[in-house]
Amino acid sequence: MTYDRIGHLLLTPVDREAPARVRRLLQLGIGDRAVPAFDTFADRLAEVTGAPYSMVNFIDENRQFFAGLHTPTGTHTGTDLGAVAAAGKIGRFLARDHGYCPYVVARRKALVLEDVCDYPRFAGNPVVDEIGIRSYMGAPLIDRTGLVLGTICVVDTEPRRWGRAGLETIKAMAAELVEQIHRAESDPF
Template sequence: MDPLSSSDPARLASEQRRLRLQVLGLNTVEAEATFDRIARLAASFTQSPLAMVNFINDERQMFRGMYVPSGSPDDKVSPESGGIAFDLSNLSREAPGDYGFCPHVVAQGSQLALDDVFDYPRFKGNPLVNDLGVRSYLGTPLRDNTGMILGTVCVADMKPRTWDRGLREGMQELTETLLSDFKLRDSLLAQQQELFAVFDGAPFPIMLTEGPDHLLRYANGKQGSAFGLVPQFSPGRHVLPGLEAIGVFGAMDDAFHTGQAATLARASIQTYDSHTLQDFNFLCTPVRTSPAAPISGVLTVAMNTTGQDFAGSEQRAFAANVQERFERLGAGGLPGGMPGQRAESAGYRG
């Protein structure tokens, strides 16, 4: 049974956690240097071969921080230790929502220490034991600056061992060091509101998407009136088929995967606010949640060039200003959360 969805309150908590992760830009599986460092410190401090910073939404677990040992699986345990040799070199950074022991930590809201999984009938048959050979586990709830549990910081070993008080308290203190990261993300979210005021007054469409699936994080009013209103966090290429048909999401793919701005020029589409085909230039710029973080999304500015040989100077200047201000904010550690408009879904014409 999934410990995170066994009751209505649990399901509500899972949904709230997913929304919070989306706002913070943490609802994806991409590795992040800050979390990998915490995982490495946890493994070193506890002398464990496996450590993770695990964020859990209502569907899956995302190991944005991970430490696994190098070397062959035969080096990890000895026969007399009671453990089993497993190769962890290709361990995935995501898992189903009910996999392993971390969901139990989140559900109970407190630290879970298992000296020997085989001593606990409740956990002995967990797939983590069969898949990875885990025999002992220590997981600590990962709370943000609002007190919400977002996941865990955990360590595991392939042999039975005792998690003494010093190790448990040390893991708690290490987990709490991430509070500063969450506070920074929230602080910059507030700064983004000023930037979105500029976006909202823009004379042409602007949207911000998250991840390789281009989930819609933010859209200004002009974006909605021209291309349709869609729910926040919906997959862009599915809810905006008109833009997909003319190649906008292909340009966004290029920007996201190459880290370079991509342009789609002279793309024609019939918009909601016009009865004739309109020509647009789309400028797609990759964005990051912080200088050291992987690319988190794409900022797309659409400039109407209908009847023009090129985009007007005023439009080009505004677009350049938008890009510059956005990148300046990102250089200070831009959080992934983009409060955006939520509206009823609307289809495309043409």
């Protein structure tokens, strides 16, 4: 089957909460730097789901930032994800129009894509061709103020059956991380 990427490429969803999110992330002291506790969380998320890559992702108006990152090789570079993907390394930054986390933020609900190529809306995303992402599962981090701070997600370069158990796991782990963030308000990371 031939797929016309350009004809079906969907624009990144509008994110009206971005300015408020940026203010809240600054208030919390997160979202613009790597946090060892978030790396540890991403490591555990990968272990629990069996995914080779996992992230704690905060999104501003222009980009995504992986404050927590797990990769199979343990690399955590500070460069752009697309640029380092060819070298086998995954970085902490990703353009806002790449990947699926902006959809999770806009929807305010978890998203499970067992094979992104099965969904024309998502198959044309640059991460498919540039990085080789074939499977995605993510959940929003909804703060007690009602803002979506970002997401946690796992990805794989192979199609993967996450199932209902995977969905419940990622949602539970997102709630767990939000609680950890709330506790850190009085004792910052």
